[in-house]
Amino acid sequence: MESVEKVIDERLQGKALVTQSREGNTKKLFIESYGCQMNMNDSEIVASILADQGFNTTQVLEEADLVLVNTCSIREKAETTVRNRLKKYNAVKKINKNMKVGVLGCMAERLKEKFLEEEKIVDLVVGPDAYRDLPNLLEEIEAGRDAVNVILSKDETYGDVSPVRLNSNGVSAFVSITRGCDNMCTFCVVPFTRGRERSRDPQSIIEEIRSMVTNNYKEITLLGQNVDSYLWFGGGLKKDFNKASEMAQATAVDFAQLLDMCATEFPKTRFRFSTSNPQDMSLDVIKVMAKHKNICKYTHLPVQSGSNRMLKAMNRQHTREEYMQLVDNIFKIIPEMALSQDMIVGFCGETEEDHQDTLNLMEYVKYDFGFMFAYSERPGTLAAKKMVDDVPEEVKKRRLEEVIALQQKHALFRTQQHLGKVEEVLIEGVSKKNPNEWKGRNTQNTVIVFPKEHYKLGDFVMVKVEDCTSATLRGTAVGYSDNN
Structure with missing residues (x-):
């Protein structure tokens, strides 16, 4: 599992x-x-x-x-x-x-x-x-x-505190671009614990990335509870955007623009981002991803359920149909895109029919990766206050097993698509199972292991994929990529 x-x-x-x-x-x-x-x-x-x-x-x-x-x-x-x-x-x-x-x-x-x-x-x-x-x-x-x-702040984004890099592999690093979340999903406590959404000054983000690139980091993940809703208009809460001056609104920077700025400024650095929210995901972001080779073709697109009834109960601001249309558009623009999901099974009032809707949605998308959980009530959330956690534990367990089994099947289907291809891999560390092998990830975020030979940590290497499991690809390096 x-x-x-x-x-x-x-x-x-x-x-x-x-x-x-x-x-x-x-x-x-x-x-x-x-x-x-x-x-x-x-x-x-x-x-x-x-x-x-x-x-x-x-x-x-x-x-x-x-x-x-x-x-x-x-x-x-x-x-x-x-x-x-x-x-x-x-x-x-x-x-x-x-x-x-x-x-x-x-x-x-x-x-x-x-x-x-x-x-x-x-x-x-x-x-x-x-x-x-x-x-x-x-x-x-x-x-x-x-x-x-524990006072929650309107503007604290820690833009000028340079994080000390801890326990890092020295190759990949995280840069926080937003804090807080405005989406009041009924199962989630984040808006109450991390406060309302605010974004960080793009210049401070670029500066932090520059210092990392100088220190030889090769891959940067832009982080936020919901990166798609990044919006810089001079500071303050996102919900106050419409009160900002015309000038501030006209010169605002959204997530697609920020991503474009980062990828353009640092063409030899790989970029990833997490987490996206379907209701805020703009196709502009996907177009920017398509335009830049150094933005990884992987998006974490949590759906939580395939049932409209459940999505409404969870206060997700999208329907199953809208989500499927978004996925269709993503694959149209970037056919090789990898998608991953978050799924909650056994949410308040979930029926067998709702559960089948989730399995059908998974069949439709065939996610590369998935993070799946049985619902457990979190104190302080709207669901805990207003809804009954009424799906029996054994039913949750069975549904979770079905979702996981289907995800394993799709994950294998997706890794098999890589067989025979030569793909760029960034070496991130030594394989857990074999000290004579490197492990890294391709643009789709799939882990690849291959013999070390003369390659070094942090190298971009072209690897021919020869074998796979549902989670890992295995191959042999055929040379350096032109990104080194």
Whole structure:
């Protein structure tokens, strides 16, 4: 069932981050992240802010002065894991009396009172927009007071805090372009934990990418809860765009323009982006992807369900038919495009017929990859307040198995299309299974492994695809690509 678990293993969950030690820093920071790529990126920002406060990172929990866990509220599993980690930290805290423990991120926002007052398990609670306030909050703790800042900001985008790159392969990096989300999907807690949508100044994005390219990064992923709705008109919340001056509106930069700017400015750098939202996806973005060789032909296009009834209950702003039309148009413009899905089975009130609609939609699209979950109610969401989680667990489990089985079939169908082709691969690291093989990804985001020979990490290599499973291609390098 790897296609389910693959969902957030972009970089390892719960792995202590390590950054370059800074001369003269005497305090030790231990920081772990759970959840989405935004969280991984945020931890890098936090490490950068705290480096200025005298903290170097450590992987040894016992020696830490400050222990932070960056949390996720989206899935129950992540939340349970974080609770268990907090128990572990507190056991260590009994021995190391000076150690302070803090919770960052989405769960902090949701459970602030619980953590600080009821359970007294942490000293510090910091929401996703308050990282810049960390130095003040640390002073509060030093003075023996609890410190909380979960105020959601209208304009915090961390455009000028350069994230320290952590645990990176040195080849691919993430750049955050938007924060927050305006789509009130009933199953999701993000708008409440990360606030309303705001975009980052394109110049600060270009500058951050430039510094990465100078440091030899070869692939940049532009990140946002919903990248398609990126809109820069001088700052502020996206929903206030219509109140902006005519000049500001006329000179605004949308996601297609930003993508075009990035790809044009850095022609030797590969670009990816995540996550897209079907209701905000503009074909202008697809046309920009078609125009530039260095924008990868892969789009994560979460649908959540193939049933109009469920889409309405989830407050998704698109129908099944609109989604299918979008997919048709994408394939018309870029026939080789790879698409991936997020799917929730067993949402409130889902019938067998709704479930069949989902399977039919999957047959129609034949996604390359998928991230599939059985619905679990998240406190604080509209669904938790207004709807009944009425699909029995065993029914959810069976439906999830059917969705996963179909996705595995389609994934194999898609990887088989690559057999016999010669494809450009960026070498990202050593294959997990064989130290004598490199692994990388093609433009469609499919993993390819091949013998190392004389090639190096970060090289763009042309690989002939000779074999495949539903998740991985295997081949032999035939030479360098002209992108090196």
